[in-house]
Amino acid sequence: MSIDSLQIILREVQQEVLRHQYASALKIIRDAKIIDLHNIYLSTLEQFVAKLPLSSSKEFSQELAMENEQILSLLIDRSLRDQERRTSKRSDRFIAPDERTVMLEKIKNKYFQHADEFIEKKEYGRALEDIQRVYFFDPLNFVAKEYEQKIAQLAELNKK
Numbered sequence: 001m002s003i004d005s006l007q008i009i010l011r012e013v014q015q016e017v018l019r020h021q022y023a024s025a026l027k028i029i030r031d032a033k034i035i036d037l038h039n040i041y042l043s044t045l046e047q048f049v050a051k052l053p054l055s056s057s058k059e060f061s062q063e064l065a066m067e068n069e070q071i072l073s074l075l076i077d078r079s080l081r082d083q084e085r086r087t088s089k090r091s092d093r094f095i096a097p098d099e100r101t102v103m104l105e106k107i108k109n110k111y112f113q114h115a116d117e118f119i120e121k122k123e124y125g126r127a128l129e130d131i132q133r134v135y136f137f138d139p140l141n142f143v144a145k146e147y148e149q150k151i152a153q154l155a156e157l158n159k160k
Contacts, residue, residue, distance in 0.1 A: 006080060009032045013025045112131070
């Protein structure tokens, strides 16, 4: 992936976040992670977006939204610089991911995507089931833990 294509993808992420379309932004980030598995800032960006409060939640405020926009811009910039740095210092340490690793990432992404679809339908139990399937492939997945918390919060809000 070239620095230009990553830049286009991350600008798309930024636009989705600004429109509060977090599920869509996460899907784009996960696709970028498959292409650039060694970019630690993409993982950080994914975790950051997964934690963003919904615009309908009590935690959301304009001040917090502006602060989050700045953090988002910083993470995007760092992601681009990381790829640029690694591209200029290519060595045997940074080998291309094998097919198995790519397939596992795609499977995890599919479960996250299904969970997002269930969340939109307010089917929180089914969303939680798909998130828990991620643990089969990645038992310590931080994003899955964040999703579980967010699903629990949404389910609680939906009861009221």
